[in-house]
Amino acid sequence: MNFLRRKSPTRQLLPSIPPTAMSAEDSCRRNRAPLPLLLCLLCLFLPFSSADELAILLNLTATLQSPDSSVFASWAPDKPLCSFAGVTCNSNGSVHELNLSSKQLSGELPLDSICELKLLEKLAFGFNSLHGTLSGGLNNCARLRYLDLGNNRFTGPFPDISSLVELRYLYLNSSGFSGSFPWNSLKGMTNLISLSIGDNPFDSSPFPEQILGLRELNWLYMSNCSIGGEIPPAIGGLTKLIDLELSDNNITGRLPREIGNLINLWQLELYNNSLTGKLPVGLRNLTKLQNFDASMNYLEGDLSELRFLNNLVSLQLFMNGFSGEVPTEFGEFRKLVNLSLYTNKLTGPLPAKLGSWAKFDFIDVSDNLLTGPIPPDMCEQGTMTELLMLQNKFTGEIPETYGNCPTLTRFRVSNNSLSGSVPPGIWGLPALNIIDVTMNQLEGPVTADIENARSLGQLFISNNRFSGQLPKEISKAGSLVTIDLSNNQFSGDIPSTIGELKNLGSLHLENNQFSGSIPESLGSCGSLSEVNMAQNLLNGKIPLSLGSLPVMNSLNLSDNKLSGRIPSTLSSLRLSLLDLSNNRLTGQIPQSLSIEAYNGSFSGNPGLCSAAISSFSRCPSSTRMPKDIQTLVVCLIVGIVFLLMLLGIFLYKHRRDEKHEDYSLKDESWDVKSFRVLSFTEDEILDSIKQENLIGKGASGNVYKVVLVNGKELAVKHIWNAGPGSGRPRKGRGTTAPMLGRANKSKEFESEVQTLSSIRHVNVVKLYCSITSDDSSLLVYEYLPNGSLWDKLHTGGKTELDWHARYEVALGAAKGLEYLHHGYERPVIHRDVKSSNILLDEFLKPRIADFGLAKIVQTDSTKDSTKLIAGTHGYIAPEYGYSYKVNEKSDVYSFGVVLMELVTGKQPIEPEFGEKDDIVNWVSSQLKTRETILGLVDSRIPETMRDDAVKVLRIAILCTAALPAQRPTMRSVVHMLEDADPCKLVRIIIEKDGSGKAASLGS
Helix, strand or coil: CCCCCCCCCCCCCCCCCCCCCCCHHHHHHHHCCCHHHHHHHHHHHHHHHHHHHHHHHHHHHHHCECCCCCCCCCCCCCCCHHHCCCEEECCCCCEEEEECCCCCCEEECCHHHHCCCCCCCEEECCCCEEEECCCHHHHHCCCCCEEECCCCEECCCCCCCCCCCCCCEEECCCCCCCECCCHHHHCCCCCCCEEECCCCCECCEECCHHHHHCCCCCEEECCCCCEEECCCHHHHHCCCCCEEECCCCEEEEECCHHHHHCCCCCEEECCCCEEEEECCHHHHHCCCCCEEECCCCEEEECCHHHCCCCCCCEEECCCCEEEEECCHHHHHCCCCCEEECCCCEEEECCCCCCCCCCCCCEEECCCCEEEECCCCCCCCCCCCCEEECCCCEEEECCCHHHHHCCCCCEEECCCCEEEEECCHHHHCCCCCCEEECCCCEEEECCCHHHHHCCCCCEEECCCCEEEECCCHHHHHCCCCCEEECCCCEEEEECCHHHHHCCCCCEEECCCCEEEECCCHHHHHCCCCCEEECCCCEEEEECCHHHHHCCCCCEEECCCCEEEECCCHHHHHCCCCEEECCCCEEEEECCHHHCCHHHCCCCCCCCEEECCCCCCCECCCCCCCCCHHHHHHHHHHHHHHHHHHHHHHHHHHHHHHHCCCCCCCHHHCCCEEEECCCCCCCHHHHHHCCCHHHEEEEECCEEEEEEECCCCCEEEEEEEECCCCCCCCCCCCCCCCCCCCCCCCHHHHHHHHHHHHCCCCCCCECCEEEEEECCCEEEEEEECCCCCEHHHHHHCCCCCCCCHHHHHHHHHHHHHHHHHHHHHCCCCEECCCCCHHHEEECCCCCEEECCCCCCEECCCCCCCCCECCCCCCCCCCCHHHHCCCCECHHHHHHHHHHHHHHHHHCCCCCCHHHCCCCCHHHHHHHCCCCHHHHHCCCCCCCCHHHHHHHHHHHHHHHHHCCCCHHHCCCHHHHHHHHHHCCCCCCCCEEEEECCEEEEECCCC
16 A cells, blocks of 8 residues: 655756846946946945845854754855855845755744845755744845745744745745744735745635735645635636645535646645545546545545546545546556555456556555456566555456566455466565455465565465465565464465574464474464464474463464373463363363463363363372462462561651751752753752642652743753662652652663653653752753643643644654654663653644653664563553563554544543453444444544544554554554554454454555
């Protein structure tokens, strides 16, 4: 499936702006002034003008900063200003253009002084990190023809620019501007050629009528800037438009037929709006159109109007209500490279020659009602990467031609009526990372060609008629993570070489005819968490090595012919599912497996005995003390020791509180370690650590709000390092209660400093410095005035989060976690992701906070990086139940819970879920019909936004998969949130009490 959402607008290549100065002879002729006098005046004027311009430019070097020292290397007082990098002068030596785009600049832009360059016609500061608000001084740049401030970090509204009537090119996209855009400023810009204001959180407004008068426009980018209402018919008057992009807005109604007047259009982007009705008749006139994207709307009708657009390169209409057949003319489109029509109601066959002419890249027509054969020549040019045709009614055989497509990465044709065998070449395609042919009528073997599939990670071929032996060469496909061969007719031995698949996490071989013994080598698959070999003809003993698999969570060997004793090594596994029923096992059931959770796991084995399970005969008695008595004695001893420890802690605290009544933090010796330029002193911080400034208490310390003399607000976390017996009691100022008995607090402090001191990301809280003494430590952060996401969702704060704000919080927090997992020198696992650890700034932009439990993965560590149990009830991933080793996927699970909070408005634990249930199980229990799914959405979210909320809920479900291997990475989560369309799965299985609940959530 393709993800082409959130495309950044591409800047057009623009001609240099010619000098406008006239010759001295022309000037004399017009003004009738004597030439000697004019030259004299010029001689007096020019030195002052150059000096002024030089001062203005040198002021920029003091105002703006860049990590690249070469940016201003040529800007020196003793050099001609026209030689400055980025500066262009006209023939009179006056500054004509100032271009400092893509220079990593930060700071506030001094437009008041810049606009004193009276002859300035081009001002370009795009793709930097400029911040702050823009002053009205921009209006003084009256000669500007080219203005680029796009891709920066400004705040506040964009100012009125009514005086810039000479503007030809205006780029403001992705700059952080908010509030109302000054549409009336555009009225006088009748020569405007390019206008880009998209990807800014402007106030919602209807389609601005002022734009309809800009008849010279050839490029209009207004995606994701809160445009609502209908597209006015007068849009047809902008006949010079080449590129029109209005995606990711709230546009409603039908497409006006006048859009057919825009005969020069090369690109038309309308995705993710609420458009309705049919494609207008006039659309056939857009014969120059190459890229058309109207996906994720409510459009309907057939596609016949598109059959004339034979210059199309990319056509994306997915997630609409289109019906009828795909026009046969599409098969003759010689430039078509990308075709995405999934989740519609299309019927009939695909054109036989589809994709055979150009360097075809991908096709996704999943989730339709298409019939007939798969077109054979879509990889004719050897460039195809994705073939996605699942959930249709395709028939016939898979064409042999796809076995010769070395570029193919995804081949998914599940849930069709395909027959015959899979072409041998497909099994061994070198770039392929997923084969999904589930639920067809395919037959034949998996051939030895699979040894060449070095990139293959997912092999889904269940519910077919495949037969023969599983080739030993499968061990050469070393990237395999998931193998599902269930419900076929495979036979013979399971190859012992399967133990060479070190990345294998899930192995499903159930309901086949495999025979022989279970390979002992399976114990070498250290990532294996799920094994199902039920309903085969397997014999021999259960391998002892299975008990050494560190993350094994589910083991089903039922309905075979296994014999011998149940290995005691299985007792070391933390299994959520164990089924050894209906075999020929004998001997005693291990005591640790004789628990209620495994009732029924051993039935159908008459040779088994147990002292704990009444349905089995008792084993021969032993003269030793029964193990349950031994366990009881040990528990009593441990309990007594624990009570004595608690008593000791109580007595210690009582004695401590009686001493040092007048102790002050300033009595200690403090060491300050700064990570940024500081505008405050150590004493300012220490003086503010008092009870009246306390704003929160967390698991790793108390938090205080500090207001500096200059008015800046900070947040300070106070952590006590002292453990039992460390010496100095604390009392007197009413500050942070001592965390006695919590020696690991100093470790949490070190972890938080180590993590945050080197992180620089807009969605991770800023750490300014640490202040430490022998007995306590302070962390000084930026202050986030809007509290936490938990407060906004669950405590009825003053500012209620609308859906747009919730979505932005989700995306921002995801980007912060993505940076921790993928953008840092070594992955950082947060281990306590929750809504109360996502803080919000004044613009409701999120910051990931509280790194007291964070863990940096060491370079010599294994994939499962840490053993300390961490996290908060309701957010903790299920693998904590069977393994103390967790990795980044545990953060992904917790983030999925946060997404569920955002969508449902519910807390992770609610009485309505039941005593043993949480929000994840509750959501999974409601995935039955569209109505029950929509019913999960928070009632505070308007109905018009609920489909969007469901898209995010789908991502949450992926994140909270029971098995870590089935969860996406945070990088994938960010992509899915940006696309608002997670990878569509045929079904998502959410395990609850050993049973599966399936929800059809797309392909």
